[in-house]
Amino acid sequence: MLKTDYTKFAKLSPFELKDNLIALAQRKTDRMMLNAGRGNPNFLATLPRRAFFQLGLFSTTEAEFSFSYMPEGLGGFPRANGLQQRFDHFLLSHQDQSSVVFLGKAISYVRDQLGLDADAFLLEMVEGVLGCSYPIPDRMLKISELIIKEYIFREMGIYGLNTESMDLFAVEGGTAAMAYIFNSLKENKIIDYGDQIAIGAPIFSPYLEIPELNDYQLKQVLIHADPEQGWQYPESELRKLEDPAIKAFFLVNPSNPPSVKMSDQGLAILADIIKKRPDLIILTDDVYGTFADDFKSLFAVCPNNTILVYSFSKYFGATGWRLGVIALSRENIIDEKIAALSTQDQAELDKRYSSLTTQPRNIRFIDRMVADSRNVALNHTSGLSTPQQVQMVLFALFNMMDSQQSYKKAVKSLVRERDLALYRQLGVKLPQDSNSVDYYTLVDLENTSRELYGEHFADWVMKTKAPTELLFRVADETGIVLLPGSGFAVEHPSARASLANLNVYQYAAIGRSLRRFADEAYQEYLVAMQHSRVG
Structure with a gap:
């Protein structure tokens, strides 16, 4: 029987890779496909x-x-x-x-x-x-906004600030939030073609692609998290943000796919950088914050510089509901930047928003996002549908009224048991980190090889095995879909598995399959070493 040549897939984009992996995994009808590639949870708040x-x-x-x-x-x-x-x-x-x-x-x-x-x-x-x-106010229903503010303050670890200092824009999930933010930053001349934007890597792959679109054409400066430091950003990487050419820092916290929250030390370093760069915009996607222990958002330490995005999709199992919010401080650097634009730029923006008010220069950035979300002319029909806002409020109240935090403990326990099952069957020690969230896991090819069979074997694997080929073999031979870490700007060869969308025994099966491939590679390594000695 001829072996399949998987090398032809090596140059595919992450999304095309995913589709091909799924196609291979589904090729055999006598087994169940285990798709650990997408982070849609299989649990939900009932x-x-x-x-x-x-x-x-x-x-x-x-x-x-x-x-x-x-x-x-x-x-x-x-x-x-x-x-x-x-x-x-x-x-x-x-x-x-x-x-x-x-x-x-x-x-x-x-x-x-x-x-x-x-x-x-x-x-x-x-x-x-x-x-x-119609949603009135269009940015968010009045009492709903007050309730969601309270929820955001509690879950994002925001202390010492008044909820009145924050405004929310209810949007169709985190992805819509990102689309609206980037669009309005561009429309309001805060970012322009060729500007530099820093991105915390690894990161959800579409966030690497947005800045490169023809709409923006931004230059990316990657701020690399270090796997040897528990996927925290080294100070030397964060200090890149002191470069005044960098307009904004975009990150997911807790991260995707490393799935760790930024440490207190990292938060302190960023706060210090903001003192030197008070013009720096921070855009943080905190969707996984509700899975972390003692989470603190960057909004909590740099409120006037930070745009906070939160989605209800993962924690409440509500990806189909499309529920999210954009949070912005009443006094923020973006409104200051708009006010400081040139006379010509101000005149252009006055014209853009003149249909909304006789004083367009007084429109704050968060309300400009609302208008821009409907191309300004349709501003009167903007806003998230009211039934969606009601469900959002009920989710938030459900969490806040749970004094024992039973639901939170349950979902945390679910993903952590799955993580343990995978690594137990793989035969390597589960990484322990107080900053870990465990919504995803990155199986590092080199570290796993080293822990299983030693340094020489790990070196041989890195020289002879292509990670993409391994993922396709796993999908083809076992029906298990994992995604390559490279698609998320992971520098080391690795595979990302979501710990949210399968059950414990299925993650155990993933661990066993990966271990079998490692054992086969080790036998191949022994033969190669034998031939090397004979030669």
């Missing part, structure tokens, strides 16, 4: 979803009270008068349903713990889940 649907049923009944004389199927806007009393009756008649009980507790929590108007909140949720009105 209680806030049940609450969403129960709220929808209550709200639909409320709508039917209006125009009740009309044929069945036609309703009107819910009535604020007496809404709380009707909701209390709904709670009493459904006391045996945990999701309805949760809704009642959510109202109490919003009133008694957050100090917000419970009646106004209930009306916002009822109208929101019905989706019967």
